[in-house]
Amino acid sequence: MLGIDKQCDTFLYRQVIDLITENITAGTLLPGDRLPSLRKMSKTAGVSIPTVRQAYIELERQRRVESRPQSGFYVRHRAANDIVLPTRTATAAPAPLRCRPLMERVYDGVNRPDLVPLGIANPCMARPAAKTLHRTMKRIMARAEERSLGYASTLGEPSLRRQIAYHYLDTVGAPVEPGQICITNGGQEALLLATMAVASPGDVIAVETPTYHGMLELIDSLGMLAVEVETCPEEGVTLSELQRTLEDHPVKACMFSTTLGNPLGVTMPDEHRRELVELLQKHDVALIEDDVYGDLRFDAIRPVPAQFLGSKARVLTCGSFSKTAAPGYRIGWVVSDHHIDDIARLKRAISCSSGFLQQLTLADFLASGDYSRHLKSLRPVLRRNAERMSALVAEHFPAETRTSRPVGGSVLWLELPRQLDAERLFDDAIAAGISIAPGHIFSPCACYTNFIRLSFGHPWQASTENAIQWLGERVSQLAAGTNQDREH
Ligand SMILES: Cc1ncc(COP(=O)(O)O)c(C=O)c1O
Structure with a gap:
């Protein structure tokens, strides 16, 4: 029927x-x-x-x-500026990475201090905790002296692992044993270790589309293939599409940011995350859960990582302090029930352990309550920046531009007029002293050619506003040019 x-x-x-x-x-x-x-x-x-x-x-x-x-x-009548969910008739095919050279050029721009930094997702820089962290590190060095310069253990400093476990208990009521946590060099190494623990070269890894470019580069570098799964700007991964993908392709693992995604800034509802775990369990597919933005919803409601919503067996949760506290510390973690021994072996082989002084500092930062206080003051700044950026985009970009409505994090995802080439805009913007992230790098097949990601994770300044205005005007010029070309 x-x-x-x-x-x-x-x-x-x-x-x-x-x-x-x-x-x-x-x-x-x-x-x-x-x-x-x-x-x-x-x-x-x-x-x-x-x-x-x-x-x-x-x-x-x-x-x-x-x-x-x-x-x-x-x-519903669609509002002019909602990002539209693309409709596909067939699931995407697993694909190698096509946009590595452009990705490298984007990374080149990220560390240039002379550029207005709209290209890098760096939420904590909107309100840096520099003074508190500096004070804490000085105190640790005075207290721990030579010990703080030594090696940490492979799984990481126990006091930090206990604080991370306590943070999950405190924010989502989930019990985690510190012994199930491995401290890593940032979220990127967490994703690497988790992927290597559950998949091998040649395997297919499902990703959201659009997705964080670091995942695509990682999957490609490990000799694996990424397959994109339709992702709704309001709800995250579309589970019916995921089911089709699992039926059509030999997916070994999914690498999803369901608590708060990059670049869409979307949270999958908890009940869908529960269904996701059930679906993957049925297909015996691992979930590598990227939770690095989970603490950064504007409304401070902490989404529950999938690890705590069903069978833990095949879920590996990756976290990091890069987005919330200090990217330069390079401290992240993996939580895994079943794979922790493999992760410890891989961690030993790849980087031995992570920076001890940073771990001691962060353990103290969490234990003192400074981390929670810092998040409390960071989130409203990010929300305000998001609102300002959306308003400026509405004012200066062509009317047909569509924007995401992030519920947290530090980025806006923009769909520009159809014919516009975001790579051209990226080149022009760099020449004008502005870094942006062109949409191509958020998909293995470089399909978001008329999209860009803009970051609002920095202190709001006149240069930010000028840069958005410049971009809007340039987009209008480029769009007018492509329209004229088509008319001739
Ligand atoms: C979604 C996502 N996952 C992981 C990472 C990597 O985090 P880290 O800087 O801690 O390695 C990033 C950084 O941009 C990210 O946006």
Whole structure:
């Protein structure tokens, strides 16, 4: 009945979502049309009313429909500046990385102090904890003297591991044993160790699309292939698409940032994260969970890492202090129940251990409550910067520009007029003293050619505003140029 298949493994409410979405895409349901009532849909689709309600609520969260009190659910008229979920008819194929040279050029710009830094995601720099960390490190050096210059153990300083475990308990109520935590050189090494623990060269790793370019470079460098899974700007990875991908390709692991993603700034709802764990368990696929932004939601509501929402066995959670406290310390971690021995072996082989002085400093920073206080003051600054940047984009960029609505973190994702080449804009911006991240580098096949990511993770200054205005004007000029070219 109506395309609902009760024998199929896909959750029934997901099938209802797919059904409505297909009808919207096909133009059968137009903006302003009323969806069938819960009762009617339940009857015709042969599913319960709560199932239909769940589907409609999900569609509302995806901003495809809106509920009107006492009236029902209606297909939504899209606001001009919402990022649109791309619709695909087939799942993407696993792909090698095509944009490495451009990625390298983006990294070249990241460390240039003469550029306005809109290209690097560096949230804690919006309100650096420099003074407190400096004071703490001085105190540690005075107290620990030579010991603080020595090697830390492979899994890391026990006091820091205990503080990280306590932080999970405190923020999401999840019990973690310090023995399940390995301290790493930043989140990047955490992702590396986790990937090497569960996958081998030639394997396929599923990623969100768009996704953090560091993941793509890592997967490629390990001789693995990335396969992109449709990711909704409001809800994160689309689980029905993930299911199709798992059926179509031999996926070994997923590398997702479901608590707070980069570049979309989206949080997957906890109940979807729970479903995600179930789905991956059913397919015996590991989840490498990138949780480096989890503490940075503007509303301070800490999403629960997938590790704590179902069977832990195949979930490896990667965290870092780079986004929240000090990227230069290069301190991150992996939490893993089943793979911790493999991770310790790989850590020993790759980097032996991580900086001891930084670990002692961060342990103290957390234990004193300074870390929580710092987050409390950082989040409102990030929210304010996000609002200012969105407002300036609306003012200076062409009207058809669409922007993400991040719920945290430090980046905005922009869709520019269709014909615009973000690589050209990147080159022009560098020449004008501004770094940006072109959309190409957020997909293995470099498909986001008319997208850019802008960072608001820095103290807001007149130069930030001037840079956004310059970019908006340049985008308008380039868009006008491509329109003229097409007319000739
Ligand atoms: C989503 C995501 N994961 C991991 C990392 C790497 O973090 P780290 O700097 O701690 O290595 C980054 C850094 O940009 C990131 O954005």
